[in-house]
Amino acid sequence: MGFLIPxxxxxxxxxxxxKEEVVANLLKRAVAQTGRPVTDFIVRDIFxxxxxxxxxxxxxxQSQLNSADTWEIDWYKELPDSKFxxxxxxxxxxxxxxxxxxxxxxxPFFGVSYRVGxxxxxxxxxxxxxxxxxxxxxxxxxxxxxxxxxxxxxxDGKETISAYLIGNAGVAQYAEQLELLGMVCEPIxxxxxxxxxxxNPEGHSxxxxxxxxxxxxxxxxxxxxxxxxxxxxxxxxxxxxxxxxVRDIFxxxxLSFNGVEWQNQTAISAADTxxxxxxxxxxxxxxxxxxxxxxxxAASTPAAWKYMGVxxxxxxxxxxxxxxxxxxxxxxxxxxxxxCLRSARCFHRPVLYKGTETAYVSLIANTTISQxxxQLELLGxxxxxxGAVISG
Numbered sequence: 001m002g003f004l005i006p007x008x009x010x011x012x013x014x015x016x017x018x019k020e021e022v023v024a025n026l027l028k029r030a031v032a033q034t035g036r037p038v039t040d041f042i043v044r045d046i047f048x049x050x051x052x053x054x055x056x057x058x059x060x061x062q063s064q065l066n067s068a069d070t071w072e073i074d075w076y077k078e079l080p081d082s083k084f085x086x087x088x089x090x091x092x093x094x095x096x097x098x099x100x101x102x103x104x105x106x107x108p109f110f111g112v113s114y115r116v117g118x119x120x121x122x123x124x125x126x127x128x129x130x131x132x133x134x135x136x137x138x139x140x141x142x143x144x145x146x147x148x149x150x151x152x153x154x155x156d157g158k159e160t161i162s163a164y165l166i167g168n169a170g171v172a173q174y175a176e177q178l179e180l181l182g183m184v185c186e187p188i189x190x191x192x193x194x195x196x197x198x199x200n201p202e203g204h205s206x207x208x209x210x211x212x213x214x215x216x217x218x219x220x221x222x223x224x225x226x227x228x229x230x231x232x233x234x235x236x237x238x239x240x241x242x243x244x245x246v247r248d249i250f251x252x253x254x255l256s257f258n259g260v261e262w263q264n265q266t267a268i269s270a271a272d273t274x275x276x277x278x279x280x281x282x283x284x285x286x287x288x289x290x291x292x293x294x295x296x297x298a299a300s301t302p303a304a305w306k307y308m309g310v311x312x313x314x315x316x317x318x319x320x321x322x323x324x325x326x327x328x329x330x331x332x333x334x335x336x337x338x339x340c341l342r343s344a345r346c347f348h349r350p351v352l353y354k355g356t357e358t359a360y361v362s363l364i365a366n367t368t369i370s371q372x373x374x375q376l377e378l379l380g381x382x383x384x385x386x387g388a389v390i391s392g
Contacts, residue, residue, distance in 0.1 A: 002125040004090070004148040006132040007211075015149065015212050019183075022086045022152050023204065026185035030084050033156055042192045043185045044205035045326040046085070047309060049272055050191075051184055052077040052161070056272040057308045058328055058366045059093070059179035061109075065171035071111070074165045076118050081157040082187055087114060089149040089181035090129060091329060107176050113164035114153045120162040125153045145331075149181075179328060193313075193320040198232055199357075200322045202349040207293070207325040210345040218292075218347060222381070225289040225350040229383040232354050233287050237385075245390040249288065249382045253389075255280045255359070262294075262377035264307075268369040274311060274362045276318060284355040285385050292347040292379035293327055305331045305344070306369055307376055311362040312351045318360035323351045347379075 023043045030041045048054035052075060054062060062075040079085060094107035110129050116122040132148035155161050163180065183206065188195055195203030210218075226246050233244045251257035255278060257265060265278040282288060293310055305328075312323045330346035353359040363376070 002127055002150065004127050004129065004131050004150050007147040007149070010149055012212055012214055012217075018088055018149060018152070019206075019208075022088055022183055023185075023206075025152065025154065026084050026086055026183060029154060029156055030082070030185050033084075034082055036187070040187050041185055042188050042195065042203045042205065043183050044192060044324060045207055046180075046182050046184050047324070047326055051083075051085070055174065056366055057364045059177055060174045061165065061171060061176050061178055062173070064173040065108075065165060065167050065169075068167060068169045071113060071164045071166045073120060074163045076120075076160055076162040078118075078160040079155060079157050080186075083157055083190075084185040085155045085161065085182060086152050086185075087180045087182035088152045089147065090127060090132070091148075091179040091181055092129065092133070092146045093177035093179060093328070093331065094145060107178065108167040108169045108171050109165050109176060109178050110168055111166040112178075112180070113166070115162040115164055116155070117160050117162060120164055125150065147181075177328075181329060191321060191324055193322070196322075198228075198235070199314075199352040199354060201228060201352075204349065205323040205325065207327060207330065207346040207348050209330040210347065213347060221291045221347055221350070225291045225352075225381050226383075228350055228352055229287045229289045229381060232352060233285075233383050236287075236354050237285055239285075239385065243385055244383050245386050245388075246381055246383050247390060249378075249380050254286070254288065254382055258372065262375055263372045264363065264369060264374050264376055265371070267371040267373075268306075268363065268365045268367075271365060271367045274309075274364050277361050277363045279316065279318065279358055279360040281316075281358040282353055282355050283384075285388070287352065287354050287383040288359060288380060289350050289352040289383075290378045290380035291350045292345060293325060293330070294377040294379055295327060295331070295344045295346075296375040296377065297344070306365045306367055307363055307374065308366055309364040310376075310378070311364070313360040313362065314353065314357055315360060316358050318362060323348060345379075 027038050031038050049057045092107050113126045114124045132146040252260050268275050308328050310325050313321045325348050327346045330344045
């Protein structure tokens, strides 16, 4: 059943059901193969450099495509015995058209073949991409990256993933950003250090683009963050729920940023390397929770997006990771006029920090970045006693 369904032909509820199926099946496969309990495992976003030995933190074609109309291997990776991977969609981060030209937006790749073994001897699925490309059309200066979904393709520990591509022309190495949408299942402790019912109530670490959620879904995430923060406040302080106020985070006042807006606080001096952006030890009665990422950018092409991941850790050195979100899948909209501000929003289950804990946030990017260069906002809430800021 190797066929693609363009984003415009699948509902939000169907996408959610597809992802829930993938999470459940990955956990089942991990338990069956390892004999370990399901509580030993988490499911998280794929990071192509860390998980598949890519040259960088973003999805790019890893090999040169030498000939048109010919299947060629792009990359392969043998999985460790306790790592399990699933793919369920494809996103082409491409910009190819001018306003009003009537040219379909799409890159040079027209097929993805999911195979097994270093020589790709066995094919599990083979997906043609042109169906999703026709849905992304530029007529007024803006368009969205082609995205499509397909039946999940699974790889178990010790198997070798081989990804083959076919195009209508030769393609230089690292020239195109073709993302395979998927998830990784692995033991707790490999990347996500711990799952705690108070501060990381749902241990899975999965980012969801805004267009794959309803307004009710986003409200539910915000409400869950609020409820969990209040629960934590009551538990840790012994104070009544009614003594607390829930408010917006002000990064300068609450997290010691240099100013009132969300900006990267630290320069990225090395591409494809996790870099601490900021850390803050919270006062005893202040509690912070995050449930999403809003990346605001004034630029015209997919290549202008620089940040690819956010890591929520705890401790003065960030030794314990609570969530790690890859945000490339949320970078969908292209605007052909430089200077137009765009916003790419990616949501996730709440990650919380309680009083006296040190919140430690790291970022990873595909290039070096100057200090205070980009507006990368962490969507969240603050809970503290009445009188700290809000008087009544």
